[in-house]
Amino acid sequence: MKIAYIEDDIDARDIFASKFKQDQIQCDVFTSAEESESEIHKGNYDALIIDIMLPGITGVQFLSKLRKQEIHIPSIIITAFNSQEHAKDALNSNACYLLEKPFSYQTLLKIVKQTIQTPSSIQHCVDRGLTQLNLTPRESEIAHYLLKGLSNAELANNFSLSEKTVKQYITQIFEKANVSSRAEFFSYIFPV
Amino acid sequence: MKHLEKDKFQPSRPWLAPLIGAFCGVLYGLLDFYLDHPGTGAPSYIHLIHELFDVFLPIALGIAVGLGINLILKNIRFNQYLSMKNSQLSRSVFTSTLISYIIHELRNPIHNLSAALENNPPDLTKEQESVVHKNLKRLESITTQWANLSVLYDTINPKETVLLKEWFQRFFNDKVSNQLREMNIQYSQIMCPAEVYIHPTLLEQICVTLFSNAIQELGQQKTNRVLTLTIDQNKEASEFIEIKLTNPGSFPDEVIKSQGKQVVNSRKGLGLGLVIVQKTLTQIGGSLQLFNTSDSAVVKICIPGALV
Incomplete structure (x- = not known):
């Protein structure tokens, strides 16, 4: 499990980050949205924890920006404000959860697990599943279309390749995912 | 927040009533001129109407002036009320924003303290101790940080x-x-x-x-x-x-x-x-x-x- 914790108030953040590490969860910490921006890509984290009040752009603005870039990583917004306005903003920026400070590590852990287990978007399932396979850009493209249900012939036509080459690509993808059929590959990407 | 605007409550054509009044005045002037001119031979009932107008018009004019003054005063009072409401609203928006920020300033150190002291550890590490002291100081500094604002509000007597x-x-x-x-x-x-x-x-x-x-x-x-x-x-x-x-x-x-x-x-x-x-x-x-x-x-x- 890999998460990013973006919070400028470093005391609690660092304590919680070390507790995440003790629980075998990789937690990368960032102090501002700008600092984390270059590190967050499609599907490279299981969840994001973002504080609303960040230096520079706010957490909500940052999350909206990520969503515009088609990055659908499930996100938990944390805040020390207690206004409806912020709750509304968080909801409108597609956050999965709004957590008010102060909260305990156990509460945060529970919500992180809950958020990861019930992902809010199919797109994130696909992004996260494919990122974990370390596919080449070409393999990743083919895998995306494979998940759309295209046959080998259609894939070959779409990418201007021979069916044999497509089959080779698919075999490589399946090997990396440790599966042997399309059905198993679907089940790997969308675990039930 | 959109403030109440007095323009919304003002009549749409304020010149209409005085214009009608002036028009009636001109008509009456013409009637007066017509009747006073010798040799017009106006029927007797026109003279009767003219006499009636002479009696009632000053009374009607007085009532109209009274109503007008009353309307102007009402308008002034209403504008004062709107401006008072506006300042009350601005003040309340300012206060709630301020309270929200103060709560934010309070909750952050409390959150850090609770993180450091979670599960009630028997011995605090050096890092935890430093977090505790740093955040207690942050909490204490909030009083001085916001003290200057107290002049804007009614002071609370701590010894009530x-x-x-x-x-x-x-x-x-x-x-x-x-x-x-x-x-x-x-x-x-x-x-x-x-x-x-x-x-x-x-x-x-x-x-x-x-x-x-x-x-x-x-x-x-x-x-x-x-x-x-x-x-x-x-x-x-x-x-x-x-x-x-x-x-x-x-x-x-x-x-x-x-x-x-x-x-x-x-x-x-x-x-x-x-x-x-x-x-x-x-x-x-x-x-x-x-x-x-x-x-x-x-x-x-x-x-x-x-x-x-």
Whole structure:
């Protein structure tokens, strides 16, 4: 499990980050949205924890920006404000959860697990599943279309390749995912 | 926020009524000129109407002028009311934004403190200790940081007089009785009629902490869940009223010894709640004391006050 914790108030953040590490969860910490921006890509984290009040752009603005870039990583917004306005903003920026400070590590852990287990978007399932396979850009493209249900012939036509080459690509993808059929590959990407 | 605009409430064509009035005046002038001119030979009923107009028009003019003045005054009053409402709204928006920011400033250090002290660690690491001290300082600095704003608001008298009997009755019904019922705790109180000099909000904060601690402690006991509240004049210093909360059990020695020190770990001393209580009481000239009797743990607070 890999998460990013973006919070400028470093005391609690660092304590919680070390507790995440003790629980075998990789937690990368960032102090501002700008600092984390270059590190967050499609599907490279299981969840994001973002504080609303960040230096520079706010957490909500940052999350909206990520969503515009088609990055659908499930996100938990944390805040020390207690206004409806912020709750509304968080909801409108597609956050999965709004957590008010102060909260305990156990509460945060529970919500992180809950958020990861019930992902809010199919797109994130696909992004996260494919990122974990370390596919080449070409393999990743083919895998995306494979998940759309295209046959080998259609894939070959779409990418201007021979069916044999497509089959080779698919075999490589399946090997990396440790599966042997399309059905198993679907089940790997969308675990039930 | 969109302010109320007085333009919305003004008539759409304010020139229309005076114009009609002026037109009627010209008509009457023409009629007058026509009748006064010799040789016009106007019928007698026209003369009769003219005489009637001569009688009633000054009266109508007076009424119209009166109504006009009344309307102008009403308009002025209405504009004053709107401008007052506008400033009230602006003030309330400013206040709620300000409160929201102050809460934000308070919650962050409290969040850091609770993270450092989570699970009540028996020994704090150096990092945890530094987090605790740093954030306690942050909390303390909030008072000075926002103190200048107090001139904008009505000041709260921290030593306001509170009649304890009435206040406790309300506090007990609102905040305590349900918790006691849920935890199946037997409660009794012995109360001398007294008044204390403390702001009700501060008193509420103090009592909420004391009762919550006691109820939490009693909740861990399987039997003998009894809580007693005693309010009386302090024997040593009559200018103080003492409030004692007694429950079976005892405080650890470390807690008793650590009183007066700012230790925020309930195993080694006062927890954060009691530190805040102690600080509040010290600021109004009162005190907090924790001690054990042969069979009970007692929390005693002294607040400046008198019997009534």
